Amino acid sequence: MAAINMNKEQLQQMIQGDKPVLVDFWAPWCGYCRRIAPAYEKIAEEYGDRLVVAKVNIDEEAQLAEAEGVEVIPTLILYKNGAAADFVVNPGSKAAMDQFIQEALEK
Amino acid sequence: MGELHVYDMIVVGGGPGGYTAALYAARAGLRTLVLEKLSAGGQMALTERIDNYPGFEDGIDGFTLAERMQQQAERFGAGSVLAQVERMDLTTEPKVLETSEGTFYAKTVVLATGATPRELGLSNESALTGRGVAYCAACDGMRYKGKTVVVVGGGNSAAADAMLLSRIAKKVILVHRRDTLRATKVYHGPLMQAENVEFRWNSVVTELLQEDKLTGVKLKDVHTGGETVLPCDGVFISIGRKPATELAQDQLKLDHNGYIMADETTKTNLPGVYAVGDVRTKPLRQVVTAVSDGATAVHMAEEYLAGGI
Numbered sequence: 001m002a003a004i005n006m007n008k009e010q011l012q013q014m015i016q017g018d019k020p021v022l023v024d025f026w027a028p029w030c031g032y033c034r035r036i037a038p039a040y041e042k043i044a045e046e047y048g049d050r051l052v053v054a055k056v057n058i059d060e061e062a063q064l065a066e067a068e069g070v071e072v073i074p075t076l077i078l079y080k081n082g083a084a085a086d087f088v089v090n091p092g093s094k095a096a097m098d099q100f101i102q103e104a105l106e107k
Numbered sequence: 108m109g110e111l112h113v114y115d116m117i118v119v120g121g122g123p124g125g126y127t128a129a130l131y132a133a134r135a136g137l138r139t140l141v142l143e144k145l146s147a148g149g150q151m152a153l154t155e156r157i158d159n160y161p162g163f164e165d166g167i168d169g170f171t172l173a174e175r176m177q178q179q180a181e182r183f184g185a186g187s188v189l190a191q192v193e194r195m196d197l198t199t200e201p202k203v204l205e206t207s208e209g210t211f212y213a214k215t216v217v218l219a220t221g222a223t224p225r226e227l228g229l230s231n232e233s234a235l236t237g238r239g240v241a242y243c244a245a246c247d248g249m250r251y252k253g254k255t256v257v258v259v260g261g262g263n264s265a266a267a268d269a270m271l272l273s274r275i276a277k278k279v280i281l282v283h284r285r286d287t288l289r290a291t292k293v294y295h296g297p298l299m300q301a302e303n304v305e306f307r308w309n310s311v312v313t314e315l316l317q318e319d320k321l322t323g324v325k326l327k328d329v330h331t332g333g334e335t336v337l338p339c340d341g342v343f344i345s346i347g348r349k350p351a352t353e354l355a356q357d358q359l360k361l362d363h364n365g366y367i368m369a370d371e372t373t374k375t376n377l378p379g380v381y382a383v384g385d386v387r388t389k390p391l392r393q394v395v396t397a398v399s400d401g402a403t404a405v406h407m408a409e410e411y412l413a414g415g416i
Binding site for chain 2: 096
């Protein structure tokens, strides 16, 4: 399943659900964001049964990005039980994303 | 368990050199796999526009060019796996690559792992990356339109970065630890004449000053030891590149900068192992020289697989 684009209302609703939510805060002009996109889509495929894998375009959702304290992109945040469990900035490999997810899920 | 699946060629790194090797190998009928840790392109993927790769008269962005190289290699049967290589044994037959996605085996290995920008090594450097600290003027320069930026370094890439930034930023201050540029002469005149470029010779950056983001740098004069604070909005670090050769260092001959020793044949000191692109010792590191290496490596690998040398 592909990563789902979300706005503020959708995200706030989704993080109250049973499944943890992984969000990639990105923007179309951000080269580093583009570079992690193919690996992030792979993450969406592989973790689809355990996680909601989402994307937030910070140009369209500036208020949400600010509220979540996202200053640098790409930033991945994993939400559990309605709150952010952990975040990672500009992961350098798919393996680094896997590790981040596994550690954040265990927290 | 059945027999091991052994590829004819595994390419480590999906930049232009790697995917060109994959293209040539696949077209030569070799069972070929590319192991890439993040996405196609390597350093090239962060280049907003490439104007010196022939055939794209209006330029092309590096990410798109990389994706197209990947698709071209895959069209002829090359495979790709998003995997981080954790350990290699290049002396056995077949050669063994342990990765985050399992273990792979191959008769030949092409190392196309590239290079990354060298860091200053200051404590808050990585935390400030993207918040005032940058390594690629072509990638991040536009964010400093009308602002004051510092460029650290004195080689060709520092000079080129300073030139590029002088057309975007309000003021560019080049900080270099010597009293003259190491860059080739073609850069000297234009830089000296640029009205908004200043020089701080014999100086090194000892501290990155920050509040929420970068606010300036602390400089130390290498002769007097005197320290000054230089307020700025951004600092571009252009002090060279670091080849990604940590995994190969026990098995392959490297030069004193860490690049894999290989000549124009791309052959390394180990039979069936080739080094292509930025990771190889070479005079010019460009997309065109990387792709050229990729083709050569496959030619050499075919000879090796046929029982030659």
